[in-house]
Amino acid sequence: MHAIRLHAFGPAENLVHEQVEDPLPAPGQVRIAVRAAGVHLLDTALREGVQGPxxxxxxxxxxxGREVAGVVETLGEGVPSAWLGKRVVAHLGFAPGGYAELAVTDLERVHEIPxxxxxxxxxxxxxxxxxxxxxxxxAELGPGSVAVVPAAAGGIGTLLVQYAxxxxxxxxxxxxGPAKTAQVRAAGADLAVDYTDTGWPAKVRAHLDGRAATVVFDGVGGEVAREAVALLGPEPSAGSHLVFGWSAEGIRGGQGYFVEGVSTSVLGPVMIEKAxxxxxxxxxxxxxxAAGRLVPAVQTFPLAEAAAAHRALETRGTTGKVVLVPAPLPRVR
Incomplete structure (x- = not known):
């Protein structure tokens, strides 16, 4: 099969498209002919040798690569034969192997795709x-709430806009930029604002006409998030600052911050426990x-262009979720 391999930590150019041996499923595993592989910002840090989580x-x-979708084409020992040929998706956890034409994973991680x-x-x-x-x-969301979503054209941001x-x-x-704000508007935001315009907070306040934000979904940190938090109400109970990332300050060492008078929650494993x-x-x-209530925005790159995908993601040149697409395999067995 063809896959993207990393032989040395470093820049995106270190991601090499090459031919490698097909992986073999162990007992309890399936092998998937990959049709789509997810790219995450964390992948860029791991590529550079940053330990991360x-x-x-x-x-x-x-x-x-840790996210794949495709067709089950080989079964490990003990896997029911009914899985053969099913269209599936799986998160591989911290096991690598997603940027490839074939990937193996434990059956317990697999979901059939609607x-x-x-x-x-x-x-x-x-x-x-x-x-x-x-x-x-x-987040307490309803007709009386006002949600502010920084990085609203990103993969998570697009879904938060739709959910709210x-x-x-x-x-x-x-x-x-205008292209990204257009996408945010198309996702359903009442107001899409270009944060590269230094006057953007005034535009938001004018649109809200005296109303304060009730929640800020903060996955970026940095000055944009600080100005977004300032849009919350003056009383501690008036709004929530939900922190789930620091992409503007770098995944390699970003730190959360707390604003006096604002209820700030740094989300992590607690999200999984609550769910x-x-x-x-x-x-x-x-x-x-599947029901159409949430429609993820996706930007695709050919598998062979994984380095370009990483560069685009690191320079904020992408919208939505970045996905690598391998060339179709000639066989399914």
């Missing part, structure tokens, strides 16, 4: 979708997408 250092050479959901959107929901649904558990809109909230989406586990979040995410 992984439980053990990455051993080289490695095939990056009939009305395509592979790229399924792979977006298995990681990004489950995170978005984990976050909104901590569906709940009846007034939604303010922040994004960089009843990762699998429960994944099932809900796939169901929301």
């Amino acid at each position: 992984a439980p053990a250092p990455t051993a080289l050479p490695t095939i990056p 009939a009305d959901l395509d592979d790229a959107r399924a792979v977006a929901m298995i990681g990004t979708g489950r995170t978005a649904l984990g976050i909104v558990q901590f 809109r569906n709940a009846g909230a007034t939604v303010v989406g922040l994004a960089g 009843g586990g990762l699998r429960a979040l994944e099932l809900r995410a796939l169901a929301e997408a």
Whole structure:
């Protein structure tokens, strides 16, 4: 098979498209002919050798990638034959191997893809979708609420805009540049604002006409998030600052921050615990997408162009979830 391999930590150019041996499924595993592989910002840090939340250092050479969708084409010992030929999606956890034409994973990680959901959107929901649904558990959203979403054109941001809109909230989406703000508007935001315009907070306040924000979904940190938090009400009980990332300050060492008078929650494993586990979040995410209530935005790159995908993600040149698409395999057995 062809795969993307990393032989040395470093820049995106170190991701090499090459031919490697097909992986073999162990007992209790399936092998998937990959049709879509998810790319995460964390992948760029791991590529550079940053440990991040992984439980053990990455051993080289490695095939990056932790989210795949495709067709089950080989079964490990003990896997029921009914799985053969099924269209599935799986999050591989911290096991590598997703940027490839074939990937193996434990059956317990696999979900059958709903009939009305395509592979790229399924792979977006298995990681990004489950995170978005984990976050909104901590937000009180309804017709009287005002949600501010920085990075609203990103994979998680797009879903947060849609979820808040569906709940009846007034939604303010922040994004960089006219193309991204247009996408945020199309996702359903009541107001889409270009945060590269230094006067953007005044535009938001004018639109809200005296209303304060009630929740800020903060996955970016940095100055944009600080100005977004300033849109919350003056009383501690008036709004929530939900922190789930620091992409503007770098995944390699970003720190959360707390604003006096604002209720700030840094979300992490608590999202999984509240939802009843990762699998429960994944099932809900796939169901929301299959029903059309949440529609993930996806930007695809050919598998061979994984380096370009990483560069684009690192320079904020992408919208939605970044997905690699391998060339179709000539056989399924």
